[in-house]
Amino acid sequence: MTDAPLPDNRPTERVPSAWSRAWDSDLGYAFRHSPVAMVSAIAAVTLILAAIFAPLIAPTNPFDPASLDLMNGFTPPMQPNAFTSESFLMGTDDQGRDVFSTILFGMRISLFVGFAAVLFAMVLGIILGLISGYFGGWTETIIMRAADVQLTFPSILVAMLIFGIAKGVTPVEYRDQMAIWVLILAIGLSDWVQFARVVRGATLVEKSKDYVAAARLIGRRPFSIMIRHILPNVLSPVLVIATISLALAIIAEATLSFLGVGAPPTQPSLGTLIRIGQGFLFSGEWWILFFPACTLLILALSVNLLGDWLRDALNPRLK
Amino acid sequence: MTEPILSIRNLTVDIPTRHGLFQPVRNVSYDIHPGEIRGVVGESGAGKSMTGNAVIGLLDPPARIATGEVILHGRRIDQLDAEEKRRIRGKEIGMIFQDPLTSLNPLFTIGEQLVETIQLHLGLSATEAKARAIDLLDRVAIPNPSERFNQYPHQFSGGMRQRVVIALALCSEPSVIVADEPTTALDVSIQAQVLDLIKDLARERQVGVILITHDMGVIADTTDQVTVMYNGEVVESGTTEQILGAPTHEYTRSLIAAVPRPTLKVKRFPLIGYGGRATEFKIADLARNWSKPAPSKSGQLVEVEGLTKRFLERGALLPSMRRYFTAVDDVSFDIRDGEVFGLVGESGSGKSTVARMIATLYPVDGGHIRFDGDDITTMDAAALTAYRRQIQMIFQDPFSSLNPRMKVGDIVAEPLRHHDLLPAPDIGERVRELLDRVGLSADAWRKYPHEFSGGQRQRISIARALATQPRFLICDEPTSALDVSIQAQILNILKDLQEHLGLTMLFISHDLPVVRQMCDRVGVMRQGKLVEVQETDALFAAPQHPYTQELLGLMPKLDKLSDEGLATEAAGV
Known part of the structure; x- marks a missing residue:
C-alpha cells in the first residue's frame, strides 16, 4: 500500500452516550409520549428493584424462624398487635410473618422463575425457529407439527404434566431444591412454540433477501448465516413476545404454585402466598390474600402493558 | 386554448x-x-x-x-x-x-x-x-x-x-x-x-x-x-x-x-451535477493494488452448456405425481475473457435463474457450467470455495442486499475475513480504501446501511464485490431500482471496472438501452430459452429472431431527446 492511512482522527461531532441516543431515538420518543408505557414501566421497574433489594428493604427476614414471633400472628395491617403492640404495614399471617416482607421475597422467586423460563423458552424457540425456517423440508415439518400439537393443549396443562414427570424422576431428598428448576423447565417448555413460530416466519422473510444470498455467495456456512445475518434481523418481534411472555410466565408460575404443584412452602412465591392466604379469606384475615394478589396483578399488568406498547411502537402499521 | x-x-x-x-x-x-x-x-x-x-x-x-x-x-x-x-x-x-x-x-x-x-x-x-x-x-x-x-x-x-x-x-x-x-x-x-x-x-x-x-x-x-x-x-x-x-x-x-439511448453508444454517462450531488470515484486507483489474473486457458472464462433448471410446482410424496416448471431450458453460451455479456428478457424469462446457478445459489438440474475450464457442477467443497472467491454478484435491490444490522465496514470486510485474504490488522485499511474508491466518505465504514441512499448502497455492494478481487462479476439488474442519474453513476463505475481492472461481467437487464450501452455481446432469453446471441451492435442493427425484433420495436423512441452534452463513442445504428 502506498497510500497513507486514511485520516481517521479528525474531529468528529461529539458522540452522544448510549443512554441519550436511546432516549432520543424513535422508540424513546414513542415512550415519552405514551403515559401508559411510562406508568407501567415505572411500576414494573419499582417492583423488580424491590425484589432485587428485598434483603435490604424488608423489615424482617420471613425465612428466619428466629425472627418470627407467633404472638404476632394475624395482626391486621397498620394496627398494633394486641399482645406485642408491634405494627406491620401489611399485617402478618398465621405464623406472625410480616406479609410485606414475604411479598418482597416471594416476588424474587416469581420474577426469577419468570425471567428464567422466558429465557429458556426464547433460546429454544429461536433455535428451532431458525432451523425450521432456514432449512425447510422435513426438519421444518417435524418441528412445526410438534409445535402445532403442543398448542392444542392449554399450556398450564403441559406445564403440570412436565412438572409431574420431573417430580416423579427426582429423588425425594432433592425435590424441594429442584422444584424451582423444574418449574422453569415446565413453563419454558410450554412456552417455546410462539417464539419458534414467530422466528420461523421472520426467517422465511429474511432468508429470501439478497444479503443472505450475498453471504452464501461468499461461502458462509448455514449456521454462520443464521447466527450472524438472520438472527439480528428477527430479534425485534422476539423482544415483544418475550415481554408479553414474561407476564404470562409469572402468572403461570403463580397458578402452578397456587395449585400446590409449584414453589415449595420453604421458598414461597407470590402464588404460594396467595394459596396460603385464601385459607384465611373467609375468617376475616383478608390481608394475607389481598396484598400478594394485588402485587401479582400490578406486576403482570404492568409488564403486559409494556409489551403491548412495545409491539405497537415497533410496528407503526398496527395503530 | x-x-x-x-x-x-x-x-x-x-x-x-x-x-x-x-x-x-x-x-x-x-x-x-x-x-x-x-x-x-x-x-x-x-x-x-x-x-x-x-x-x-x-x-x-x-x-x-x-x-x-x-x-x-x-x-x-x-x-x-x-x-x-x-x-x-x-x-x-x-x-x-x-x-x-x-x-x-x-x-x-x-x-x-x-x-x-x-x-x-x-x-x-x-x-x-x-x-x-x-x-x-x-x-x-x-x-x-x-x-x-x-x-x-x-x-x-x-x-x-x-x-x-x-x-x-x-x-x-x-x-x-x-x-x-x-x-x-x-x-x-x-x-x-x-x-x-x-x-x-x-x-x-x-x-x-x-x-x-x-x-x-x-x-x-x-x-x-x-x-x-x-x-x-x-x-x-x-x-x-x-x-x-x-x-x-x-x-x-x-x-x-443521463438517459441511456438505444441508438448511440456513449463512452461515459454525463453525471447530474445539479444540487451538488456529483460524486468522485477512483476505480482506476484500485488497479495499482490489483493483481490482474492470468488469462483463461481457452479465452472463454465461462462456458455454459445445456443448462437446465426446474422448480417444483406441486409437491407430492410419489415422484411420479410431482409437477415441475422449467425455468431455464437447455441454455448454452460462452463469456469471453474481459467482455461484458448481456442477458435480456422480460420478467420470468429465466435470466436471473441462470445468474444464480452460475453463482452457485441454485443447484443445477442439467447441463454444465465451466469456469476457466473447470466444471463447477461437479466441484468438491474446497474447489467451490476457491471458485466463489473469483466470482461476485451485484444484486438488484440495494435495500435488501445489505444486512441492516451490520456496519458497512463489517459488510465489506466479510468476504476478506471469510476467505482469510488479509491479516486482520490490514483489513480495516483495505475496507476504507475500497469504500473511498467507490466514492463514499471516509467515515462510511462505521455507519449502518440505512444511513445511505439507494445509489450509495449499490456502491457499497460494489465495494463488497470487489473485496476478494474477483475475475468475474455477475450484475443482476444492478440499476433497475435506481433513478436515472444514479443509474448513470453506477453504470460508469461498472464500465471502469471492466476497463481498468479487466473484469469479465455477466450483465442482466430488461432495459434494452442500458444493455446497448454496457454489453459487448447480448443473449436474448424468452420463456427459459436462449433465442439469440449476437454482438451488441449487430443485434441492435439487424435482429434475427422475431422475438428480438418485437422487443426492439417496443423500445421507447428517444429521438425527441436533446443530444446535447453526450460524448459519443460511435455513431448510431
Whole structure:
C-alpha cells in the first residue's frame, strides 16, 4: 500500500452516550409520549428493584424462624398487635410473618422463575425457529407439527404434566431444591412454540433477501448465516413476545404454585402466598390474600402493558 | 386554448415531524386541459406522487395541504370535507396506481368489482351496470368481455389486470385521470399496450390525464405537456417537444443527458451535477493494488452448456405425481475473457435463474457450467470455495442486499475475513480504501446501511464485490431500482471496472438501452430459452429472431431527446 492511512482522527461531532441516543431515538420518543408505557414501566421497574433489594428493604427476614414471633400472628395491617403492640404495614399471617416482607421475597422467586423460563423458552424457540425456517423440508415439518400439537393443549396443562414427570424422576431428598428448576423447565417448555413460530416466519422473510444470498455467495456456512445475518434481523418481534411472555410466565408460575404443584412452602412465591392466604379469606384475615394478589396483578399488568406498547411502537402499521 | 379541467395553483404540502416541518411539495402549479396528457417527471422523492395524492385528496395524515388551490371545473376542491372529496374521487377524478396486483380485490370477480363501482357512482340497476361493465371491458380491449366478466383477478395477466384497473377508473366517465407510475411494474410489451390505451382515452374521450412517471421513454412516447419536478419544486414546464428537445433548466438538461439511448453508444454517462450531488470515484486507483489474473486457458472464462433448471410446482410424496416448471431450458453460451455479456428478457424469462446457478445459489438440474475450464457442477467443497472467491454478484435491490444490522465496514470486510485474504490488522485499511474508491466518505465504514441512499448502497455492494478481487462479476439488474442519474453513476463505475481492472461481467437487464450501452455481446432469453446471441451492435442493427425484433420495436423512441452534452463513442445504428 502506498497510500497513507486514511485520516481517521479528525474531529468528529461529539458522540452522544448510549443512554441519550436511546432516549432520543424513535422508540424513546414513542415512550415519552405514551403515559401508559411510562406508568407501567415505572411500576414494573419499582417492583423488580424491590425484589432485587428485598434483603435490604424488608423489615424482617420471613425465612428466619428466629425472627418470627407467633404472638404476632394475624395482626391486621397498620394496627398494633394486641399482645406485642408491634405494627406491620401489611399485617402478618398465621405464623406472625410480616406479609410485606414475604411479598418482597416471594416476588424474587416469581420474577426469577419468570425471567428464567422466558429465557429458556426464547433460546429454544429461536433455535428451532431458525432451523425450521432456514432449512425447510422435513426438519421444518417435524418441528412445526410438534409445535402445532403442543398448542392444542392449554399450556398450564403441559406445564403440570412436565412438572409431574420431573417430580416423579427426582429423588425425594432433592425435590424441594429442584422444584424451582423444574418449574422453569415446565413453563419454558410450554412456552417455546410462539417464539419458534414467530422466528420461523421472520426467517422465511429474511432468508429470501439478497444479503443472505450475498453471504452464501461468499461461502458462509448455514449456521454462520443464521447466527450472524438472520438472527439480528428477527430479534425485534422476539423482544415483544418475550415481554408479553414474561407476564404470562409469572402468572403461570403463580397458578402452578397456587395449585400446590409449584414453589415449595420453604421458598414461597407470590402464588404460594396467595394459596396460603385464601385459607384465611373467609375468617376475616383478608390481608394475607389481598396484598400478594394485588402485587401479582400490578406486576403482570404492568409488564403486559409494556409489551403491548412495545409491539405497537415497533410496528407503526398496527395503530 | 380551452379552459383547463383541472388546475393546481401554488400547491404546498406540509408534513409536520418531530424534527421540524417537512415540505415534500412546494409551490407547484400546472393545468390539465381536455384530451391532454401531462407528464410529471422527476426522481424519487421529487414530490410528484405526493402532488397527485394531494389532488385526489388521498394524502396520508399528518401530511396536509398547507397553501394553494386545486380547481376542478372552476370549483375549488382542496377545501372540501372528507365525504365530499370521496364523492369526487372515482366519479370525477379516476385513479390508476402502480401495482395492478394490489389495486384489485382478489376475492371478488372482475365483474363484481366493476358493477359495484358503477352502481356506487351512477346509480344504475344491476342489469344496466353489468351491460356497462362489459362495454367497458370491451373498450379497454379485454377479449371475450362477457366471459371474462365472471373471472377473478388471478386469472388475468399483469397487463390485462392493469387494463381492468383502467376500466375501473373509467366507470363513471371521469374527466380527469391521475395515473401514478401505471406501467412501472409491467414488461415493455405490456407497457406499450397500456400506454396506447391511455393515449386513446385522451384523444377519443377528451379525458385529461396526469401521468406520473420517472421514465423519460414513457414521457417521450405518450405525453403532450411535461412538468419536471426536482426536490418538491417544479423546475420546468412546457410542451413535450420543447422540454425534451430544448430544455432550459440545468437540472432538466442533465436529467435528459443521463438517459441511456438505444441508438448511440456513449463512452461515459454525463453525471447530474445539479444540487451538488456529483460524486468522485477512483476505480482506476484500485488497479495499482490489483493483481490482474492470468488469462483463461481457452479465452472463454465461462462456458455454459445445456443448462437446465426446474422448480417444483406441486409437491407430492410419489415422484411420479410431482409437477415441475422449467425455468431455464437447455441454455448454452460462452463469456469471453474481459467482455461484458448481456442477458435480456422480460420478467420470468429465466435470466436471473441462470445468474444464480452460475453463482452457485441454485443447484443445477442439467447441463454444465465451466469456469476457466473447470466444471463447477461437479466441484468438491474446497474447489467451490476457491471458485466463489473469483466470482461476485451485484444484486438488484440495494435495500435488501445489505444486512441492516451490520456496519458497512463489517459488510465489506466479510468476504476478506471469510476467505482469510488479509491479516486482520490490514483489513480495516483495505475496507476504507475500497469504500473511498467507490466514492463514499471516509467515515462510511462505521455507519449502518440505512444511513445511505439507494445509489450509495449499490456502491457499497460494489465495494463488497470487489473485496476478494474477483475475475468475474455477475450484475443482476444492478440499476433497475435506481433513478436515472444514479443509474448513470453506477453504470460508469461498472464500465471502469471492466476497463481498468479487466473484469469479465455477466450483465442482466430488461432495459434494452442500458444493455446497448454496457454489453459487448447480448443473449436474448424468452420463456427459459436462449433465442439469440449476437454482438451488441449487430443485434441492435439487424435482429434475427422475431422475438428480438418485437422487443426492439417496443423500445421507447428517444429521438425527441436533446443530444446535447453526450460524448459519443460511435455513431448510431
